[in-house]
Amino acid sequence: MKGKVDRRKLLKLLGAGGFLLASRPALAQTSAQAEEALPSFTGPQANPYWNGVHPYAVYPQKLPLLRMTDRPVQLETPRHYFRTPFTPNEAFYVRYHLDEIPNEIDLSQWRLKLEGNFERPVELSFEDLIRKFKPVSIAAVNQCSGNSRSRFQPRVSGGQWGNGAMGNALWTGVRLKDLLDYAGVKPGTVQIQFEGLDRGKGPENLGSGRFIKSLDLDDPVIEETILAYLMNGEPLPMLNGFPVRLVVPGKFATYWLKHVTWIRALTEPDKNFWMATAYKVPDTPNGSTTPEAFASGQVKTVPIGHFNMPVRSFIIDPDGSYPLVAGLPAKIRGIAFSGHGKVVKVEVSTDNGQTWRPALLGPDYGKYSFRTFEYTWRPTEPGKHVLAVRATDEKGNVQPDSGVWNPGGYLWNKIERQEVVVLAAK
Amino acid sequence: MKKRWLIVAGLTLLGGVLAEVPGVVAGNWAQGPLGLILQPAPATPGGGTVYKVGAYPLYTAELADGEGKELVMSYCSICHSVTYITMQPPLANWKPTMDKMLKTYGGEKFIPPDVAEKILAYLQAHYTPETRKE
Missing domain, CATH: 2.60.40.650 (Immunoglobulin-like)
Structure with missing residues (x-):
């Protein structure tokens, strides 16, 4: 804690030349330095630290990041990596919902499948994506919907992120619109659905089995969405979605699916758990309500995709x-x-x-x-x-x-x- | 423990004595309990057409000791590690979270009702604002 001196240390200092220290103004500033750990949890008050209080851990292709959870894996980016406008890939945060995530992918067998209400359902190889379509690049912030959740009062359950569930990268890939045009979206299509390789142990029809999200076909963001195969000029780290992930500029990261393998044209609005039940927010101008109003059951909610990320x-x-x-x-x-x-x-x-x-x-x-x-x-x-x-x-x-x-x-x-x-x- | 303290105090004293400029404290060391993070060996990125990163490491948190701990470790861990429990702020009432796991996410497929009750009792006994220790 800032402004506090560890009692044991104070005794130690007093026992050894404390008279020299008594007048040292820096003592008042003693913060938790490298010899002391943060507390292992915060609450019921708000987390007072910039990051969450998670310990450092090493994961493939990553520098030591803050391990919020280990399975499914959720890693927070430490504060100092935000000194630059682009967040290094090896420090970029990680958030999965499910635990069966790819350890290896054979590109000779992997195909991106466009299926459902298309004129020409197609399967594209990684090489097709790179060679057949014009690459485009966009700098965009990827931020978890629950970034800074540990600030909430009263606290809510869920991933207790500090501010580090975000990152900015230069994403390069194929425009979603080019892919949709390639397969030909048939009339009657209302949403485009995305699914990656992640799977969970739960029943397939529930959120614990599969992770699926959809965008409205008439949402203007469809025009700006890309399927990225480069992140800051390099292939995506596995934990950030190799071989391709969705980049949905301005929207929260829940729509930025990783390891995208299925793109489906839907003729009915997606009713799956991740659209209908999870990631819903109160239908108020800033998505805010009160615990009392919510408990009364009177609060109407909408998918968080109805919001762009606030400033x-x-x-x-x-x-x-x-x-x-x-x-x-x-x-x-x-x-x-x-x-x-x-x-x-x-x-x-x-x-x-x-x-x-x-x-x-x-x-x-x-x-x-x-x-x-x-x-x-x-x-x-x-x-x-x-x-x-x-x-x-x-x-x-x-x-x-x-x-x-x-x-x-x-x-x-x-x-x-x-x-x-x-x-x-x- | 006491010996270590003496060494540290001794070093501190030495540092204090050696400082030639009033107001400067130097040579103060303390035993760091944070531990080392081992440097990972260079990765082999796969070959041919295969991109691979190997197994993901687990860093699962220790749960508080108490009745029901083994049930929590075996049943909750089917879908997620128990780090999901220690990561939460202390919750006054774990029932809504239990219900979400059992019904919304289908945990009742794996967890019998009597076990679910014991798991809930364990969480209330160790992870509320009043009962959480570490």
């Missing part, structure tokens, strides 16, 4: 683990994004949200990408300060200073804060 921004540096120095410039840096369009403004507050100053925006990699920001602050007052950051997108959406609540733990986008300590230099 968010994050302070990456300073992270509170080191002090700033009065009189010296401190760079406040981070990232922002919105599923509604380009981030046009990021504002920084150094007085806990009372006053705001515009930050300098980094390069524009497209409206669905992370956008970096930077603000140079020259603190003058020693002591504790609370930094805050809020972003505005081109549609005029601005982050609120209140948290949403819904039973699924979705759509969090409250203004982020970071406490820092400023040392006196005199």
Whole structure:
């Protein structure tokens, strides 16, 4: 915990030259450093840390990431990997629903199948996808619907993510529209359904057996959706969906299916568990409700695909683990994004949200990408300060200073804060 | 344990004594309990037309000791590791979660009602805001 000194350590210090330390102001800032672990869980209060409290673990093709669950595997990206606008593949978060996921795939046998209400149902090899279709690239943020779920009050069950269930990549692949045109969508088609290779031990007709999602054919996002075979210029890591995954810009990652193997044209709306029961949010402007209203059974819900990702921004540096120095410039840096369009403004507050100053925006990699920001602050007052950051997108959406609540733990986008300590230099 | 403390205190004292500049503390070391993460050996990415990553490692959390622990470990683990339990915030009432697992996800196909009751009792005994220890 920030601002606290471990009692044992204090005794140790007092026992050995404590007189030297008593006047050392840094003592007040002692945060959990490498010799102490975070608590193993948080709650019933909100998780106060930027990331979830999960331990580090190593997985194939990954740097040590934060292991939220091991089977099915869910890994969170540590905060410092968000210093760059593109998230490295080997640090990109992982979220599966089911545990029978591919360990190996033989490309000579794997085929992408377009079936259902098509003029010409087809099977395409990986080589077909690479050679027969024009590649396109788009920078887009992939964010889990439940990113930051551990902030909810009251807490809700589900994956207790901190802020690291997100990442930005340059995705390259085939336009979904090109594939649909290739097979010829027949009249009467209402949705396009996607299924990957993941399977579970549960009954096949339930969510524990298969993971399936669908997009409305008339949803404008169909035009921008791609089937990606490159992620930041490299084949996708297995845990991020090799050989191809769906990229649905602006939408939450639940639609970005991994290991996509079946694309089906449906003549009836998809009633499967993952559309009809799971990933539903209250049909209110920001998807929020109250525990009481929800318990009364009066809250109408809609699939989370009805929402684009709300605008968010994050302070990456300073992270509170080191002090700033009065009189010296401190760079406040981070990232922002919105599923509604380009981030046009990021504002920084150094007085806990009372006053705001515009930050300098980094390069524009497209409206669905992370956008970096930077603000140079020259603190003058020693002591504790609370930094805050809020972003505005081109549609005029601005982050609120209140948290949403819904039973699924979705759509969090409250203004982020970071406490820092400023040392006196005199 | 006591010996280690003495060594650390000794080193600290040494560091304190050696510091030539007032206000500087140096040479302070502590035994880190966080453990090492072993570096993985280089991967073989497959060959021919096969892309492979090998088996996925399991890092399953330890459950609290108590009556019903073995049932939880054997039945819940059919679909998911018990890390799913320790990962949750302490829940005052695990019944809705149990019902979701049994009915929504079809767990009742594997878990008899009397076992489900014992599993629920175990979760209430160890993973609520009042009962959760670690």
